[in-house]
Amino acid sequence: MHIVICIKQVPDSAQIRVHPVTNTIMRQGVPTIINPYDLFALEEALRLRDAHGGEVTVLTMGPPMAEDALRKALTYGADRAVLLTDRHFAGSDTLATSFALSQAIAKIGETFGSPDIVFTGKQTIDGDTAQVGPGIAKRLDLLQLTYVAKIVSIDLNKREITVERRSEGGTQTLMSKLPCLITMLEGTNEIRRGSLDDALRAARSRIVKWNAADAGIEDLTKCGLRGSPTVVKRVFAPATRAEKAEQIDTTEKTPRDLADELIAGIFSRQPALEDELAFDGDA
C-alpha cells in the first residue's frame, strides 16, 4: 500500500506576535512546527502501513525551510519525503494550493507508485480553512472522506474502505473505495515517539525537492497569486472594546457579598434574564 500524507509547516501560533503599527505578523524568531492536526493523519498513515505493509510518503509545499517539517516526519517513521518549493507558489489560496499539491501527488504516483490513500489534516492552524483536503480530492478525482474519526477496515483486495466520520449530530459510517482522500479528525490517536533507527535514517535521508516543473506543472497561471481567485484586500487587528470591564470592588467583602453584588449587576444589565433563569434552573 502506498500512502501519501500532506503536512504543512506552520508558525507555532501561540507565540505569534503582531506588529502593533503595521499589523503584520512578526515572523522573526517564531518557531515552526508541523501543523498539529496533520500529526493525527501522519500517525494513522503509519499505523496503516505497519498493519498492511507498504510505504508512507510525506509531502509538503512551502519555502525551503519546510524541509525541517519533513525531516521531523521522517523521524516518526515516514519512508520518503517530498518538498514542493517554487517562488511561483507564493501567495497561493486554497484553490492554487490544492492545484499544486494535486499535481505533485500525481507526480509522486508516477514516480513511486500510485497512492491508495492520500491523507491530509483536518485543517491548518494558520490557514485554518479545512478546504485544501477536499480541493485535492476533487482535482485528483479521489473519493472524499472528511472528519474521519476511525478507519474501521480496509480490504486491499476488494479495494474497499470503511470509516466512521464525524457529522454534526453524530457519527456516520461510510463504505467507499480506494483510492480515496481522508482528512483525519483530531484526538483520534497520538503521534508515536520515533525510534532511534528512524531518527538516524531521517538525518541521512535525502529529501526529494521539486520545483513546479519537476512536479509536472506546466500552467503556471494556475499557481500562486495568479492562480488564486481570492485576494486579501485588507488585514487588520480585531477591534478592542472601548471600555474595560466594570470591576466589582472586592475590598473587605465576603464571597457571599461579592456574589450578591455580581448577580445584581448581571440582572441590572439583563433584566429579562432573571425570569428566564428562574424558569430554566432547577434551583
Place this chain on the structure above:
Amino acid sequence: MLNMKRDTPPPAAGRASTKRELPEHFKDYRHVWVFIELERGQIHPVSFELLGEGRKLADKLGVELAGVVLGPAGEATLYAVAEAFAYGADLAYLVEAPLLEDYRNEPFTKAMTDLVTTYKPEILLLGATTLGRDLAGSVATTLLTGLTADCTELDVDAEGSLAATRPTFGGSLLCTIYTLNCRPQMATVRPRVMAMPQRVNKPIGRVIQHDVPMVEEEIVTKALGFLSDGQSSNANLAYADVVVAGGLGLGAAENLKLVKNLARAIGAEYGCSRPLVQKGWMPADRQIGQTGKTIRPKLYIAAGISGAIQHRVGVGGADLIVAINTDRNAPIFDFAHLGVVTDAIRFLPSLTEVFTHRLSPHSRDKLAN
C-alpha cells in the same frame, strides 16, 4: 512564499496585478444563495443565521435571496423549503432525490454544482459545519472559484463585490478577502457567528424544482449507518442562552465540578478553554473558541480563563460577559462587561449558592409580596 497562504497580505505589487476584470460570462451571475443544511431530517440552525445575513447582502445588492434545499422527497425536505421562506428567502431551489437521504459528498456536490451552473448565483453561502465544509471545498474546486472559509463578517462593497472577513493566524488578525474574477463568490460561516434572524410566518413562495440525473449505482460511497449523539452537549452548548466556563485557573480537574454546579443551578451549559481539553479534563466538544465552539449566549461567565484571542473570538457574540480572575490585568477584562478579581475556587460555590437562593420560587414569592 507559500507558507503565507492567507496569513499576510500579498506584497503591494502583487496585489495591484491581481485587480482583474470580471469575465463577460460571469456578468449574468446574480442573486444570493444560502445552502439549507438538512441532515437526517434536521435543519442545521446555521442555515437560518445565513439567511439572515444573506438577506442583508441581497438587499444591498438589490437582488433576490434563495434557499437551496437538497434532500429526499418527503415531509422533512418540504419543511426545510417552508422554513427557508420563513427566515427570509424570496425563492427556493429544490433538488429531490432518494440518494440525497444521507449526506455523501458525491451526490451533494453534483446537485449543488449543477444548480449553480444552471441558475448562476453571484454569492453562495454555506455553514462551516462538518457537512458544509466537506461540500463547499468540493463545489468550489469543481467550479474553480474562490471560497473564503469560516467568515466572521460579510458585506458587499460599493462595486457590489462580496467582502468576506475572517480571522487569520489563530485569530490574531482579521483579513478581508475578495473573489475577483470568478463566480459564484463562496463563503462559509461557523454556527453562531451570525445572529439568528426573526422567524416570520409566511407562505411558501416560488420554488424552482430541478432534476439532477443521478442513480445510486453510480455513487461509490455507501452510508452504512448513523449513530446519533442524541441530545448531547454538542448542539446545546453553541445554542445555549447561558454558558459557564472554566479555564486553567481552576487548577485541577476536580474543581470543574464548581463550574458544573453553577451551570446546573442556573440552567446553563458548561464549557472550557482549550488547555482543559488538552489535559483531558473536559471532552473536546466542550471547548469554546477559535478551534472549538462559537457561542452566543445572553450571559457568559468565564472563571479562571485569561481571555486569549483564540478564546475571545468564540465568545464575542455574547450579550453579557462576566469574568472571574485573580489577575486584574488578565486580557479577559478587556472584553468582559463585568469583572470580579477574586479566587474562582473560593468564589464559585458562593455564587452558586446566592444564585440558587435568588432564583428559588420561594424567595421570589417573598420578593413579589
